[in-house]
Amino acid sequence: MTADPDFDVVIVGAGFSGAIMAKILGSAGKRVLLLDSGPHDTPDRVTFQNAYLSSDAKLPNAPYPPYERDPSRQAAPRAMTAMTLTWPSLSDMRNLKTVLPSFNRQSYLTYTDSSEIPFLSTYERIVGGTSWHWLGTALRFDASDFEMKSRYNVMVDWPLKLTDLFDDYAQAEKEIGVSANVEDQRAMEKYLGVQFPPGYEYPMGRIPMSVSDKVINEEMKGLTFDGHDLEMTCTPQGRNSAFRNGRPACRGNSSCVPICPIHAKYDSMETLQDAMATGNVELVTQAVVTDLEPGPNGIIRSLNYLVYEEANGHISKQTKSVTAKVFVLAAHAIETVKILQMSNNRKGIANKSDQVGRNLMDHLCYLGWGLSNTQGFPYRGPRSGSGIETLRDGPFRARRSAWRVDVGNVGWEWADDDPATSLKDFVNGTNNSRLNPAKEQLFGAELVERLNHFNTRMMRLCYLVEQEPMQENRITLSDTHTDGLGLPRPLVNYRVTDSELTLRGIAAAEETTDLIFDKVGKNYSRFIDGTGYPAIKFNLDGQDHKANLYGAGHIVGTYRMGTDDTNSVVDNNQRCWEHRNLFLLGSGSFPTIATGNPTLTLVALTFRTSRSILADLD
């Protein structure tokens, strides 16, 4: 290790992983420098809330800076849903080559012309990272998620088993503050196997089901798919069900993504305060890392970064360098890869396996929506509080991707921007929602009644389809496009239809939607062939399919962990095989995306890696 380094540990990224690791290491007396590419809680939660309330499109990035859209003029631009709004419709995809130059100029993530859809998920580059806009879902993975190759002969195994993470999952649930009843989760054992050691209890009790959840659960009774019952479970959630750690219980604002206005939902700001309170953590904001410098034996000697200021559309920057015993990149599955690839004069580091940047994954979201016969009253309670977990595992995983179903509590908001769309239909005599086929123009009491009748019955299912890791779904550096600091933007190659396993998972989601709404009410799901609605088409067993896909915000897989330096970038402690004092945190290390939302697992892995680092330092 370097003689007399500036710090014990430098951590890049003050999101979920970075903040928690800074707290652990700072509490153990280690001197930590924490760098973040964005501003610090600027302006503040109320300003973010107001930015959301007054935004025309209530997208996940809406509350957070930068608010401008030109990535070539921003010091720390990020992927935004808004950037996908000009992606060609499925029937216009043959023109992709023609529209890509203009698309790539406007989008932080740029694309190859062999891509089928844009990468659909987004993240934040501010202190606190994407913890600001996460939903709060905090499910453990199931045992099979870690052993897909051994159990079903598909994908790859993790170099870890579920039982190896029991203690770390418990620590993660404690730090985040997860609300759930363990017996609700144990009731899934017949489908998911054992997920908890004996005697385990969550930090807080469950967040109860909404009226809408109860209605759909009751009306689904008796339905099965692939031999499993379709039933709902209260989701373990990273939001308070009681006053805890100075934060209130959830008040059901229904806006968890993108902002909890009362901080009932966990975000990294709380952990960060604890980290700073140790007196051992120094936070530098608006600091964008440019590269790492390896020395003999691959040991990283120093890290270079730019500290910037933005004023009146002008960016000024200063180059800085720091040494440390240990370096940690916790900058997300896209930015972390960029740093590795920009190092060594843009020839890259840590890439003996040729796996850096590959296997980019997301939970591909298939939306099913319809009306229930009984009023469920959405927009009351957390944005999503329950899900169908019974189909996360089973023998079918040998032939098709598994999924869980996030059962929404916000009507058709995601599916077609309701209640706004139906309101405008009923007032203006249009039929964009397909709820006004006679194109009536209503006002007064009739308008209230019609709006109420439909919107209190709207239900939306989001299937989080496990995307198979594919070598060619990858991130490299753009040769042509840069950000406001002159650093290369990511170049993404992203396809879905090369994986039959994934496609069969999407087809199963379509089928299940029909099954559910046939029983519960009426299916209104439909394929939208429009600009800004990324879509795929495929043929399975002689049947043509077309599907719109949406992002889950789960950015996974670009520096996979594995068993040796030929098949992976990091080991099962997230330590780089080639650079033994370099650790890569976050869901980029996941070999597969599994069937649960990734945050809880990436936090559990942060606890595991922190132990390795403390052992090294001591």
Add this chain to the structure above:
Amino acid sequence: MNAHVPDTFLTLSSALTGFTEETLIFAQQTADFYAVFEGAYGADTLAQLMQSFQSAVGEGNSPQQAAAHILDETQDKTLAEAARALIVFWYLGQIKSTADPTVLHIPSANFFKQGLTWRAIQAHPPAASTQQFGYWTTPPAALSDFL
């Protein structure tokens, strides 16, 4: 905040939206729907809307009949369109922007929070709940309580 708001604006708005004048007055206290609508559509159009409504009522029509008269495109298309824009504004807080009249925008957070849509569906605007933990486990109050 309501001193400058003519009663006719409220009775007209009530007939168009299906909500009581009292509910609209409370919303108007937080977000100045009257002034912003006047800014977007012009004092003349607003005066014409109110006048047309007033005279229809004066001829013995109910407020509902008077509203229907204004919304009848065969009478005055521009006026009917303005009236429909007023309904959308009250319901969603969205109105045409003076910078770009082809797109709707939300002038400020309070207009979104006061939007009547959320009351019409017995809910609350996202990010602006006023209730406590667990309220979502039981059905909401009757629709009439929200009007």
